[in-house]
Amino acid sequence: MINLFNAHIESLSLHKIGNKSRNEPIFLSNEPYRLNDEILPLLKEFFLKPFREKEENYYQFAHEVDLEYNEMYKFATSVFFNDDKEHTHLVSKKIAQHLFEQSNHPHIKNGEVYIAHLKNVSIDNIVTDAIGIFKSEIKSDFIQVQQKDSRLEMQLQQGTSLDKLDKGCLIFNHKPEEGYKILSIDSNRYDTRYWLEHFLSVDTFHDENYNTKKYLKFCQDFAKDIVLPAEDKKEEVMFMNRAVNHFAKNDDFEETNFLNEVLDNPDLISEFKSYKVDKGPKYSIEDLTTFPISNTAVSEARKKIKSIINLDTNVQIKINITNPDVAEQIIEKGWDEEKQMYYYLIYYHKETK
Known part of the structure; x- marks a missing residue:
């Protein structure tokens, strides 16, 4: 059982992932995103709300030979053993690059990837930290109204809706010897294998x-x-x-x-x-x-x-x-x-x- 009420975003990295098969580029930020008190609570709700509303069906990193060959397992372990913000950001770039390498099917949409290091999360009555990986793909239309001289003008723009997260996972620093406990959500199920199998490489966690x-x-x-x-x-x-x-x-x-x-x-x-x-x-x-x-x-x-x-x-x-x-x-x-x-x-x- 998880409790995310007291969770805190310790650091956040933001990258943009294109579709490799369509020759779309990848953009990796040079430094972590600078969080402020205005956007922090909005992002926390955007990232974590889907996991509070979803049944807790856990996964774990897996590999047919050994866990050490699972790329995401190695990245997660690296962050959990050294949570320096600059180190976490460097690992986030490797995670984004790994996701880009798996984005080679025509159906996969490009989008922004948010990689957060979360502190003070609770799982199985244990307080620990977690890595959150979230991807926004679907853009929503919205109208921006601006005053110009003596009239109001409307501009149609596109952006990410904070009401719906397209894909995401929480990797808890818990049970590392079994591949960590992981939660995943996917609102666009047409490419589930790409997210769970190819990117994360997980199996179902056989717990109670x-x-x-x-x-x-x-x-x-x-x-x-x-x-x-x-x-x-x-x-x-x-x-x-x-x-x-x-x-x-x-x-x-x-x-x-x-x-x-x-x-x-x-x-x-x-x-x-x-x-x-x-x-x-x-x-x-x-x-x-x-x-x-x-x-x-x-x-x-x-x-x-x-x-x-x-x-x-x-x-x-x-x-x-x-x-x-x-x-x-x-x-x-x-x-x-x-x-x-x-x-x-x-x-x-x-x-x-």
């Missing part, structure tokens, strides 16, 4: 957040593919209710305990294990049986899981996902021979507003 999300998504698909056909919609919903609540009340996951608690039907336990053998590699959980649980990932999953039974009579039954045991006791399913229809019997004390 990733494992929790993947395992719960696997459970959701198991409920849809196996529980629903074998039981009914109620049991599908109730299985996911029990699954999420098991994650919510435990600090660590242990698969045997999980299966015994959330699967009422013993036959489904063997079905679950077979489904995991078949589908596990798709979710990168084939060998995952124990791991620490991320409360943040559980909260995010709870919001996404639909606990609603939709009936063909245009009636919806919403089950309280926070208390599945109670839901089991107050909802019964049956078959009416006379009407030749299924029914749900719901018990309650009183209606609430």
Whole structure:
């Protein structure tokens, strides 16, 4: 989990990257950008707002041979070990040159690249520093009104909107032995491979957040593919209710305990294990049986899981996902021979507003 509220931009370098395949140039500034109190808070919000609003899906630098061969890993390490502003600026020029070398596809847009050294950022309850790399590509039209003699004149100009960052990443000085923890955003997904694979060269960071999300998504698909056909919609919903609540009340996951608690039907336990053998590699959980649980990932999953039974009579039954045991006791399913229809019997004390 990150906290960027107290983050401070220690230094900033600004460069312009063209598209190499179109013979567009690269412009590297000779010195760091001189920050002032007027623009500093605007830039901080422009750079960091997208990361506060985005799910925390972490990446890490990777290389098939060794991390030391990953250019961006070496650049980041150099800054973290020597945060002198002039040194950071020299490294920023190497980062910009590296980005330019990857900008060789016709779809890649030119734009300004901001490389910031950030202090006082918090990740996993640890205060550290980070490197932010941000690219603005899409220009917005705006009107500049000027007074000339006895009239006002309008000039149409183009510039970068502070409402939307096109691309960006935060490289946290955390877990360097694993390739650092990295967050990335990309508003223009037509060239995602260029940013993540070619420029950053990253893999997904397999931490408790990733494992929790993947395992719960696997459970959701198991409920849809196996529980629903074998039981009914109620049991599908109730299985996911029990699954999420098991994650919510435990600090660590242990698969045997999980299966015994959330699967009422013993036959489904063997079905679950077979489904995991078949589908596990798709979710990168084939060998995952124990791991620490991320409360943040559980909260995010709870919001996404639909606990609603939709009936063909245009009636919806919403089950309280926070208390599945109670839901089991107050909802019964049956078959009416006379009407030749299924029914749900719901018990309650009183209606609430």
